[in-house]
Amino acid sequence: MKNMGQDMISSFEIIRRISGDKWKFLIITHLFNSKRRFSELLYYIDSISKKVLAENLRELEHMGILYRVTYDDPVPRVEYSLTNIGYSLQPVFQSLILWSLNYATAYKDQLRILQEQEAAGQSLPNPLDYE
Numbered sequence: 260m261k262n263m264g265q266d267m268i269s270s271f272e273i274i275r276r277i278s279g280d281k282w283k284f285l286i287i288t289h290l291f292n293s294k295r296r297f298s299e300l301l302y303y304i305d306s307i308s309k310k311v312l313a314e315n316l317r318e319l320e321h322m323g324i325l326y327r328v329t330y331d332d333p334v335p336r337v338e339y340s341l342t343n344i345g346y347s348l349q350p351v352f353q354s355l356i357l358w359s360l361n362y363a364t365a366y367k368d369q370l371r372i373l374q375e376q377e378a379a380g381q382s383l384p385n386p387l388d389y390e
Contacts, residue, residue, distance in 0.1 A: 277324065277348070278355070282307055282315045287341070290325060291349050294340035324348070 277283055285304050289295060295303070301312055316339060319325045324345040330336050341348075 273322075276318070276322070278352075280315070282311060283319060284352070286312075286315055286319065287324065287345060287348060288352060290339060290341045290345065291352070294328075294338045296336060296338055300339065319345075 277287070282304070285307075286300060289300060289303050297312070297316070300316075301307065301309060304312065316325070316327065320327050323342055326340050326342055328338050328340070330338070
């Protein structure tokens with residue numbers, strides 16, 4: 260029974276490390292379509308610094324989520340791509356993104372209704388009142 264609790268803690272830690280960090284979520288999302296070079300990821304992920312991108316890529320590589328391939332061409336380059344485990348995150352991420360879009364729409368609709376009620380002079384329900 261102790262191992263089950265420890266496994267749950269470990270599982271939660273893995274989920275937190277992957278999806279609880281906005282940078283990792285964005286990096287993985289950008290790698291679903293194709294492999295990317297460091298400079299491409301830096302371009303597509305607005306406002307991330309080189310240092311933070313490098314740290315996150317390194318951690319995702321250690322977690323087995325992505326591959327780092329170095330090419331010894333005349334101009335050396337590095338490309339990042341998802342492992343099979345990394346690609347298995349795609350339906351999970353798509354579900355999260357879809358949920359957030361639906362939530363945002365519902366939230367905006369609810370906010371609009373409340374603003375219309377307020378403008379019409381109707382009393383707004385007290386969120387602390389529940390029956």
